[in-house]
Amino acid sequence: MVAVPLGVGLGAAVVAVVLAGGAAARSPTALASALGRLLPVAARVSWPRLRRRLGADPAATGRDWAAQLRPLVPGPAAGVLLFVTALGMYFLDAGALAAAARSVLPVLPWAALALGWVAGQVGMALQLTPGGLGLVETSLGGALLGAGLTVPQAAVVVAVYRGANWLLPALLGWAVYLLLAPGARRDLPRPHE
Structure with missing residues (x-):
């Protein structure tokens, strides 16, 4: 057997x-x-x-x-397009993590990056917080610390990665929404006077 x-x-x-x-x-x-x-x-x-x-x-x-x-249910062509798009997004996301790590480190700890990235994806998939906030940072930081990076190195890698991958797109999205959405300013809640 x-x-x-x-x-x-x-x-x-x-x-x-x-x-x-x-x-x-x-x-x-x-x-x-x-x-x-x-x-x-x-x-x-x-x-x-x-x-x-x-x-x-x-x-x-x-x-x-x-x-x-x-x-x-999408048809076969749309299903293949969705799959290829999702796969491309995962590769771009992993590439962004590698670029963030390379900006700080002379040699990339590939195993730690892969482990931290997968753990971060699981944290995001759980949807306990918006965008996996807190879960991604701790899992990625823990994997990098486990690979022997110092706390400042791991913190900078995580901050650069999450800033470029999550915070910057969110801020840009809100800015575009506020500038382009018709009546967006009218719909915002106003503080009590």
Whole structure:
């Protein structure tokens, strides 16, 4: 028997679920059938809020949900474009981290940068704070400190990376919004006088 590492097994399971979900989402009858089978099982679970949402006929609710989700599923060309765009954004983000580190360090600790970047992406995906504020900085800083950087070096790398990657685009976005949005100044909350 061949031993499969846990990470490979979990990764394969995630890929299988994503592919099955994508196939089901592209076929309205398959999606309605899957939801029609899963929702009655979910209705038996003792979650009162879920039971109320599913109503008296969970299978009919599944068919309704499938009909609502169908227009949201991109076609194959749009799906490939979305995937390539997302992949490009990840590469640009990792490149920004490498450039920020290179601006401070003569030799890049690639393993620490990769670990810190992945941990930061997980922190952002959790959406506990806007843009992963605090989570990204601590995970990246911890990885850099673990790689042997001094506190000032790690702090400068993190500050340059997050300033260029998160703070600057956010400030520019707000500035553009305030300058170009019709009536944006009118909609801003005013302090109590």
